[in-house]
Amino acid sequence: MTGSDVLPPSFRLGYVPGVTPAKWARIWADRLPRTPLELVQVPSAEAVALVRGDGADAVLVRLPIDRTRLHAIPLYTETTVVVVPKDHLVTAADEVSLDDLADELMLHPLDDTLDWAGPPGRVIDDRPATTASAIEIAAAGTGLLVVPQSLARLYHRKDLTYRPIVDAPQSSVALSWPEDDTGELMEQFIGIVRGRTVNSTRGATPPKPKQASKKAPAAKKQSAPRGAKRGKPRRRS
CATH class of the missing domain: 3.40.190.10 (Periplasmic binding protein-like II)
Structure with missing residues (x-):
């Protein structure tokens, strides 16, 4: 792993009132036990400013928001x-x-x-x-x-x-983060909220397992049919 690939010490997630990130936080703790997930509740009106101002790596917000320089993945819609x-x-x-x-x-x-x-x-x-x-x-x-x-x-x-x-x-809840954040931790959290399994990778097709080569069976020695007489060796004159 190179210096640019070293994971930061934590991932900071903001969320607005009413949104409960507990399920995703539990999955994060299982998958990345050595990288803390910091949860920060933020008023709805301040959520976008928080993630734009580096106060959080990502936020769980209610749409619509100003998406300038931000990604947003809709997650669910409330009654x-x-x-x-x-x-x-x-x-x-x-x-x-x-x-x-x-x-x-x-x-x-x-x-x-x-x-x-x-x-x-x-x-x-x-x-x-x-x-x-x-x-x-x-x-x-x-x-x-x-x-x-x-x-x-x-x-x-x-x-x-x-x-x-x-x-x-209706109110839609979305995950939002800066467009220029393509780090490994961001990808990990996106995978969690999208329901990817621990073994899945973004856009990758798992390699097919190699099949063991089978050796051709040795040719069986054919025996003479039952009742057949074996020829006698010819004498040399």
Whole structure:
């Protein structure tokens, strides 16, 4: 291994609220036990700046983002839900539509992660700074909140519940990293999130095992058929 191939001492991964990298972190620890994976939670609005400013080798973010000089691999899409008090009429249904929320007071936090102009219904002008603070306001009975399901679970409260919205924009989670990072550790993590096995390599076809050469069987000595008389040797005169 040359000096340029030496692995750095650790890999730093940023992730936004609601995203849980624990599964990938466990796989990393199994495959690269001597290279620590550092997890850094970062607000959604600061995730791209973190990876652009060398604060992380890669980040798990919610799309859309500014992809200038960044790669982004979409990983999965989340269900969108409406967070409501447990005694709200919405809880009578298993799922709702945006039209069902048309007459409701709605909260629209400044860190909203959904790709839309704003939620349906009567949006409250005073926008909470964060989703976490919007959850507190919803618990007080002042407005409903539309978020990705993982955020509803992250900020779970006993006095709140949520219902899926069938026709709302959905939140996609992606892995993003700088375009100029082609290092071995980055490739290792990409392989992990894409589900590659430990023995697989990117774009490589495993060589076929060599087959042992088989020796041709020795020719069998033919014996005379049964009952046949052997000729006597001729006498020399």
